[in-house]
Amino acid sequence: xxxxxxxxxxxxxxxxxxxxxxxxxxxxxxxxxxxxxxxxxxxxxxxxxxxxxxxxxxxxxxxxxxxxxxxxxxxxxxxxxxxxxxxxxxxxxxxxxxxxxxxxxxxxxxxxxxxxxxxxxxxxxxxxxxxxxxxxxxxxxxxxxxxxxxxxxxxxxxxxxxxxxxxxxxxxxxxxxxxxxxxxxxxxxxxxxxxxxxxxxxxxxxxxxxxxxxxxxxxxxxxxxxxxxxxxxxxxxxxxxxxxxxxxxxxxxxxxxxxxxxxxxxxxxxxxxxxxxxxxxxxxxxxxxxxxxx
Amino acid sequence: xxxxxxxxxxxxxxxxxxxxxxxxxxxxxxxxxxxxxxxxxxxxxxxxxxxxxxxxxxxxxxxxxxxxxxxxxxxxxxxxxxxxxxxxxxxxxx
Numbered sequence: 022x023x024x025x026x027x028x029x030x031x032x033x034x035x036x037x038x039x040x041x042x043x044x045x046x047x048x049x050x051x052x053x054x055x056x057x058x059x060x061x062x063x064x065x066x067x068x069x070x071x072x073x074x075x076x077x078x079x080x081x082x083x084x085x086x087x088x089x090x091x092x093x094x095x096x097x098x099x100x101x102x103x104x105x106x107x108x109x110x111x112x113x114x115x116x117x118x119x120x121x122x123x124x125x126x127x128x129x130x131x132x133x134x135x136x137x138x139x140x141x142x143x144x145x146x147x148x149x150x151x152x153x154x155x156x157x158x159x160x161x162x163x164x165x166x167x168x169x170x171x172x173x174x175x176x177x178x179x180x181x182x183x184x185x186x187x188x189x190x191x192x193x194x195x196x197x198x199x200x201x202x203x204x205x206x207x208x209x210x211x212x213x214x215x216x217x218x219x220x221x222x223x224x225x226x227x228x229x230x231x232x233x234x235x236x237x238x239x240x241x242x243x244x245x246x247x248x249x250x251x252x253x254x255x256x257x258x259x260x261x262x263x264x265x266x267x268x269x270x271x272x273x274x275x276x277x278x279x280x281x282x283x284x285x286x287x288x289x290x291x292x293x294x295x296x297x298x299x300x301x302x303x304x305x306x307x308x309x310x311x312x313x314x315x
Numbered sequence: 316x317x318x319x320x321x322x323x324x325x326x327x328x329x330x331x332x333x334x335x336x337x338x339x340x341x342x343x344x345x346x347x348x349x350x351x352x353x354x355x356x357x358x359x360x361x362x363x364x365x366x367x368x369x370x371x372x373x374x375x376x377x378x379x380x381x382x383x384x385x386x387x388x389x390x391x392x393x394x395x396x397x398x399x400x401x402x403x404x405x406x407x408x409x
Contacts, residue, residue: 084347260337260355267341268353274344277330284332284341291334 022046027150028056028235030214030225032162035061036149042069046146053234062162063134065127067149072126072139074114078107081275086118102153104273117151125154131165159214159227160271164279167286169215170271175208175224176200177238183311184213184224185299186269187246195303196246203308208236212271215240215290222294242295242311245269249300252310262296263288317373317399319392322409324369329405337361340405354402359384363398369409373399 022045024037033056038045045067047055082104102115113127122142129136138154140147150158156170163170173186174197185196197210209226216223222240226233245257245265257265266287274280301307317323325331332339338356356364362383366376373395381391399406 080345082345082347258335260334260339260357263332263334263339264353264355267339273347274330274341277327277343280330280341280343281332284330284339288332288334288339 026056026058026061027051027054028058029054029159029227030168030235030237031216031218032063032159032166033058033061034150034158034162035064037064037066039066039068042067042140043143044146046148048148048151049231050228050233051148051150054228061134062166063136063158065136065138065149065158067147068137068139069141069143070139071124071141072128074105074112074126075107075110078105078112080105082273102157104275113157115153115157117153119151123147123151127154127158129158129161131161155228156212156271160273163214163271164283166216167282168217169283169286169290171213171215171266172211172269172271173213173224174210175213175226175238175240176205177208178203178205178308180239182208182224182238182240182242184215184240184243185246186243186266188269192246192248192301192303195248196301196307199303199305199307203305206236206238208238209233217286217290222290240294242297243291244297244299244311246299246301249302251300252302252307253298253300254310254314255298255300257296257298258291262291265298266291266296317396317403317408319372319374319377321373322369322371323367323373323399323406324409325364325367326405326407331364333361338364342405359394360398363395364402367406369407 027034036045080103084101086101105112111129115125117123124141126139138149160170171186172188173184174193175184176197178200185193187193194210197207201207208224211229212227213224223237224240225237328343330341336358338361340354342352363376366379376395377392380395381388
């Protein structure tokens with residue numbers, strides 16, 4: 022394809038291949054997000070080849086490779102992706118764990134909605150949003166929109182939305198599976214985007230797995246989960262609630278204005294939606310425990 | 316070395332948000348590996364933090380804390396110095 026639109030969490034992302042660039046080949050996990058739209062939140066023009074950063078660009082933020090990426094052998098630990106600034110321009114450089122000859126530079130902006138992406142080391146066709154670019158583009162769309170990207174699973178049971186947040190190993194997938202087995206609609210089991218629409222908070226999935234389809238639900242409760250010997254709900258409020266939530270959020274804290282905006286978004290949300298710590302045993306009794314403690 | 320005559324203010328390396336009578340503090344970071352540090356200040360910590368305005372001395376903070384919470388000077392001094400020690404990374408000595 023020479024161009025297509027994606028609807029992810031309500032953001033319309035238009036991808037356009039420039040004249041010299043290879044065809045665009047979105048990965049299978051994006052197929053359910055391809056849409057028709059005259060409007061877009063951001064258009065990304067894809068170019069072919071190496072793009073040198075301007076001289077004297079300042080590196081603001083760096084991410085080393087995660088400790089474990091499934092099915093990928095990492096030979097270098099540093100500089101997975103980085104954020105640079107040059108004058109008013111922002112640049113994101115990245116490597117690709119699944120394709121170690123491929124690199125990319127994204128020129129993005131917090132104001133202008135036309136971004137440029139240079140991809141080097143590709144074949145005749147390429148997925149312009151290969152990991153980690155998909156998550157990074159979505160992250161910056163949440164930043165621009167004042168939304169929240171969080172490590173969490175989410176379910177909707179009989180019209181009530183429950184968000185279960187925790188870092189790896191805390192039980193996000195487990196509790197989503199328990200609810201799913203009892204008839205709840207699973208929004209996602211790993212990563213969600215939270216958006217405020219007309220005063221109400223909704224959780225949206227993002228395409229992570231091959232069979233992901235766009236899904237969303239209102240959020241009625243937020244749980245910060247841990248495995249436990251018994252089912253136990255401990256409400257948290259104020260600064261504790263805010264700090265516990267943001268510890269599980271995706272955030273690049275190099276810019277004070279972005280941090281302040283993000284802190285504000287989480288603070289307001291935690292005054293609207295009840296927040297609690299949830300210790301749970303991995304069986305269906307946790308559903309009754311939550312419903313009995315509404 | 317911070318003493319009772321020291322004057323402290325907040326570092327620009329941290330962003331704060333007041334929530335009720337408490338604060339959330341998020342440090343500015345240049346590496347994703349440093350993103351786990353989030354601090355909360357309880358009501359007492361928030362009281363001390365707000366008084367660190369680049370004008371008051373540490374001794375002023377001690378006196379104010381003792382008065383506000385009706386405690387003796389020794390306890391207030393211990394609390395203030397303990398707080399400063401914990402938060403020194405995010406404080407500037409004027």
